């Protein structure tokens with residue numbers, strides 16, 4: 001919140017206090033002066049239609065759904081990559097990750113290249129910016145931004161960390177392990193709880209420790225990524241799902257939804273819910289064959305440039321400032337989380353680099369009516385996509401470009417490239433211009449240099 005909007009709010013509250021509600025208003029005045037807490041919940045490989053508010057019938061997700069009911073759900077919400085690590089790099093920096101070469105998943109990195117494979121050290125993270133604005137910062141869960149010590153969350157703006165550094169982890173008896181241990185800070189711990197429950201426990205404990213100061217909590221569940229593992233108590237919730245993979249997926253998702261509920265419950269218990277800006281997002285579409293997820297009505301899934309890879313469940317709540325139970329239909333992207341959070345938290349956006357995301361608050365509150373983004377771009381090696389208003393260009397390797405009208409054809413069933421050559425040309429030109437600002441993927445460059453030496 002800017003100091004100006006704080007002053008405005010304060011005047012409002014003082015006026016209202018004069019009307020004889022001194023006690024309540026004193027409490028709300030305190031709320032208005034306080035920086036909002038910021039919580040980002042990111043989940044892994046969940047299907048687009050696997051939550052209640054997206055029409056799921058076989059897996060109840062009351063807690064995730066409650067975020068949409070208490071806030072705004074984005075119906076055209078995107079991530080900047082159809083796989084895990086680059087999406088997180090974009091989210092953490094507010095920038096297209098191709099600007100700094102974080103174009104591909106991190107590995108496990110080849111031996112000898114570990115120090116190159118991770119979120120480049122030139123980048124400033126949302127945690128760096130919120131920490132500078134006076135926040136205590138904590139990361140819980142999957143990191144996937146590099147395993148070398150200089151990529152550790154402690155070096156990227158976080159005061160606290162509980163989780164693992166690689167891209168995935170077993171859930172049952174996650175234990176000590178040497179390859180990819182569960183860490184508290186930098187120390188391996190012998191975790192015994194089901195991993196999703198452990199992350200929920202740690203997220204709640206973080207709020208418990210820091211409820212009296214502005215905090216930023218980044219809660220990164222690896223659920224519902226493979227391996228498919230769930231304890232009996234969650235499996236028992238789904239006796240009617242016959243398919244074993246889908247049943248395990250449902251159990252894993254249900255455990256994660258419980259965790260979202262525990263976080264929301266703790267915020268309510270402390271009276272912090274109204275003053276907490278909370279984002280919920282999925283890091284890419286579901287890999288339907290691998291984990292039993294469903295992306296209907298979107299085409300394809302994880303790894304794909306079709307909507308099933310990149311359009312995801314995405315919602316935001318902040319009862320103090322954002323209306324409840326609304327949908328927002330203009331395209332937005334995970335890159336918007338950083339500027340939205342940093343502006344809300346009274347922080348400063350870096351002035352020395354392009355920030356591709358925009359502050360969503362004026363859009364979701366109706367102050368701005370324009371589209372937050374006229375164009376959006378995706379690139380993963382030789383696969384490309386771009387969205388210009390409702391037109392979507394897809395270019396996969398050397399195949400001819402495809403064109404879809406997302407307003408009429410969310411499933412990308414009818415390729416209109418032949419019928420609309422001028423639109424293909426226009427979008428291809430915009431994509432080329434965007435690409436001219438991007439750099440070579442870092443780990444490709446590192447591998448090439450190693451081969452030379």
Ligand SMILES: [Ca+2]
Nearest residue numbers: 044045084283
């Ligand atoms: Ca993922």
